[in-house]
Amino acid sequence: MTGPAQATPHTSSRSAVLDVIRAAGTISRVGLVRATGFTGATISTVVRRLIDDGLVLETGRAESTGGKPRVLLQLNQSARYAVGVHLDIAGITYVLTNLGGSVVARMSRAGAGAEDPPVVVERMAREVDALIEGVGVDRDLVMGLGLVSPGPLTPTSGMRLTPPAMRPWEDFPLDRALEEATRLPVVLDNDATAAALGEHWSGVVGGSSTFAALYMGTGIGAGLLVNGLTYRGASGNAGEIGHICLDVDGPECWCGAYGCTEVLAGPAAVVAAARADAELARAAGLTDGDGEPSRPSVVAEFAAVARAARAGQPAARAILDRSARHLAVAARTLANIMDLELLVLTGPSLAIAGSTYLPVVQEEMDRAFFSRATHPVTVRLSTSAATAPAIGAATMVLQSELVPLRQGLRLPEDLSDAEPGGTARTGAAGG
Numbered sequence: 001m002t003g004p005a006q007a008t009p010h011t012s013s014r015s016a017v018l019d020v021i022r023a024a025g026t027i028s029r030v031g032l033v034r035a036t037g038f039t040g041a042t043i044s045t046v047v048r049r050l051i052d053d054g055l056v057l058e059t060g061r062a063e064s065t066g067g068k069p070r071v072l073l074q075l076n077q078s079a080r081y082a083v084g085v086h087l088d089i090a091g092i093t094y095v096l097t098n099l100g101g102s103v104v105a106r107m108s109r110a111g112a113g114a115e116d117p118p119v120v121v122e123r124m125a126r127e128v129d130a131l132i133e134g135v136g137v138d139r140d141l142v143m144g145l146g147l148v149s150p151g152p153l154t155p156t157s158g159m160r161l162t163p164p165a166m167r168p169w170e171d172f173p174l175d176r177a178l179e180e181a182t183r184l185p186v187v188l189d190n191d192a193t194a195a196a197l198g199e200h201w202s203g204v205v206g207g208s209s210t211f212a213a214l215y216m217g218t219g220i221g222a223g224l225l226v227n228g229l230t231y232r233g234a235s236g237n238a239g240e241i242g243h244i245c246l247d248v249d250g251p252e253c254w255c256g257a258y259g260c261t262e263v264l265a266g267p268a269a270v271v272a273a274a275r276a277d278a279e280l281a282r283a284a285g286l287t288d289g290d291g292e293p294s295r296p297s298v299v300a301e302f303a304a305v306a307r308a309a310r311a312g313q314p315a316a317r318a319i320l321d322r323s324a325r326h327l328a329v330a331a332r333t334l335a336n337i338m339d340l341e342l343l344v345l346t347g348p349s350l351a352i353a354g355s356t357y358l359p360v361v362q363e364e365m366d367r368a369f370f371s372r373a374t375h376p377v378t379v380r381l382s383t384s385a386a387t388a389p390a391i392g393a394a395t396m397v398l399q400s401e402l403v404p405l406r407q408g409l410r411l412p413e414d415l416s417d418a419e420p421g422g423t424a425r426t427g428a429a430g431g
Contacts, residue, residue, distance in 0.1 A: 013038060017046045019403040021056060021073055022100065028062055028070035047073060054079045055099070055402075075099050080402070081137050083128055083145040083184065084394030086191055086387075087112060087174070090218055090297035090348070092124065093387055094131045096142075097394040099402075101201045105135045106387060111297065117172045125181035143401045144185035146393030147175055148194040150219050187396045189232075191215060191389035192239055195346045196223025197230055198392030199382060201399070211342035212239065213388070214331055214361075216349040218298050220262045222334055223392075241330045242266065265326035267302035267349050273319045274305045280315040284308040299348050306353040317356075324357045328364035335377050336370045343379045351385035 013036075020035045021027055027035070032043045050056040057076045061069035077098045086093040089111045096105040109127055112120050132139055179186040196213035205211050205225075213223040220242030224231040232238050242262035243255050250259025263269060275281050284304045308316035331343060345354055345361065358381050365377040382388050 013042055014046050014049065015403040017043065018050060018055060018075075021050075022075055022403070026059065026072040026074045028072055030070055032073075077102065079141070080398075081132075081142045082394040082397035082401075083131065083142060084194075084390040084392065084397075085124065085128070085145060085147050085178075086194075086389040086393060087124075087147065087149040088191070088218055088299075090299040092127070093390040094127060095387060095390040095394055096131050096135065096137065097391065097398070099398065101198070101391070101395050101398060103387070103391060104137070105131055106390070107131060112169065117169055117174065118177065121174065121177045121181050124178060128182050128184070142184060144187060144397040145178065145182055146187045146189070146194065146396040147178060148189050148191040148389050148393040148396075149174075150191055150217070150221070185397075187393075187400055189236060189393070189396055190221065190223075191217065191347075191392075192221035193223040193230060193232060193236070194390075194392030194396060195382070195388040196225055196239075196344075196392065197399070198384070198388050198395045199344050199346070200225050200228070201392075201395040205342055205344065210338060210340055211344065212334060212338060212340055213344045213346050213382070214241070214327075214334070214350075215347040215389070216267065216327070216345075216357075217347040217389070218267060218349075220266050220327070220330075224338060226338070239334075241334050244330050244333055246326055246329055261326060261330040265323040265330070267298045270305055270319055270323050271298055271301040273322075274301075274308075274316065277315050280305075280308065280313060280319075283313055284316060299352075302349050303352045306356070309353075309356065320353060320356050321360070324360035325364075327357060328361040331361050331379075332364050332368055335365060339371060340377050341375065343377055344382050345379065346382035346385045346388040348386050350381065354381040354385060 016036055017032055017038070020032055024031065024035070029040070029043050029047060032038070032047070033040055036043070038046075047056065051058070054076055056073050058071050059074050060072050062072055063069065077100045080099045081104070082097050084095045084097065091111040092109045094107050094109070095103050097103050107127070107130075109123075115123075128145065132142060175186045175188040192213060192215035195215050196211070199205050199213055200211075210226050212225075215221045215223065222239035222241045224239050243253065243257060243260045245257060245259050246261055246264055247259030251263050252258050253260035253263040255262075271286070274284055275286055281287050284307070286301060286304060305316050305319065309320050334340070335343060343361070343365070345358060350357060358379060362379040365379060366372065369377050384391055
């Protein structure tokens with residue numbers, strides 16, 4: 001949709017105006033009228049309140065088009081902050097972002113491992129404190145904490161983490177426990193959905209109305225945005241392409257099905273295949289000096305296989321290629337169902353081996369995407385693949401606290417024409 005948004009996807013005029021300013025980068029009051037469809041009086045009132053609250057700044061003037069140059073507005077980036085936490089068995093990633101979603105601090109620590117959940121929660125609370133204090137941010141400016149982890153999630157029991165490595169966390173109310181420990185409001189979602197939201201909020205997906213973030217960390221999933229709005233499904237578990245069946249006679253997956261993408265193409269499958277080749281296992285460092293298996297995290301072992309492939313180990317390259325072909329078929333299935341315009345590859349494992357997977361997935365889209373005669377599917381590697389879930393987790397807080405959305409409507413995709421002669425940029429819509 002282009003032109004004025006007479007009804008935006010937001011719950012209030014305040015959230016709509018703030019989101020347009022965020023998406024545009026810089027924009028004048030006249031530009032806001034054009035972009036939102038609100039009256040000049042409404043825009044003046046909302047903008048004055050946003051300035052009084054410290055969320056928006058007046059910054060310079062647009063180039064004159066014959067009249068008085070218009071005053072430009074932009075977010076006050078340091079007005080508010082949000083914490084994002086990505087919990088995985090392999091590691092815990094923390095980020096602190098400013099109001100615009102830019103990362104101002106980040107750190108990675110040991111994963112959940114075999115520790116009891118309450119012990120991990122206490123540690124996470126200490127690490128969140130260290131993250132905030134380390135950059136000297138006033139804690140009162142931190143709006144909340146976004147917490148993401150592999151699914152499946154159940155909204156009635158807080159968090160339900162059922163992949164085998166995290167069975168001790170099953171039914172543990174992690175979000176509530178972490179909220180009590182950190183004294184911050186906690187927003188919960190799965191890591192793939194958060195990664196997609198982070199890509200969208202940052203503006204890197206441009207005006208793509210329907211796109212997905214294909215996530216591979218310890219497991220495989222996807223986050224979906226439709227018309228600028230996150231699609232979560234009935235229980236928040238939409239996009240589980242790791243459990244699309246690619247082979248009905250394939251091996252059993254931990255989810256109970258057979259031949260799933262994850263059991264055929266996931267990092268654990270890659271590592272298992274590498275370990276089955278004694279020569280490759282030694283070359284990749286998957287065994288100790290005595291030939292006994294070493295047991296770091298699956299992501300770390302996957303990285304070792306990827307390094308062996310880059311070093312010219314043909315067996316390692318063949319295993320990664322086979323994984324990439326399976327993942328590409330699952331990605332094409334998702335693209336066919338959702339009629340995608342854009343697919344972003346993200347997550348810690350694709351941060352490591354994205355250069356191998358990207359061309360294979362793109363070739364599959366070019367060759368066999370059902371609607372390829374009408375439009376292509378562009379496949380890109382995220383610029384923040386390793387930390388995308390944590391960044392997206394912080395974005396969840398920013399969105400829920402500042403620009404809450406309602407389903408069914410959206411902002412203009414292109415804000416460049418909202419500011420003729422000015423400096424407004426084309427930014428992400430909605431968000």
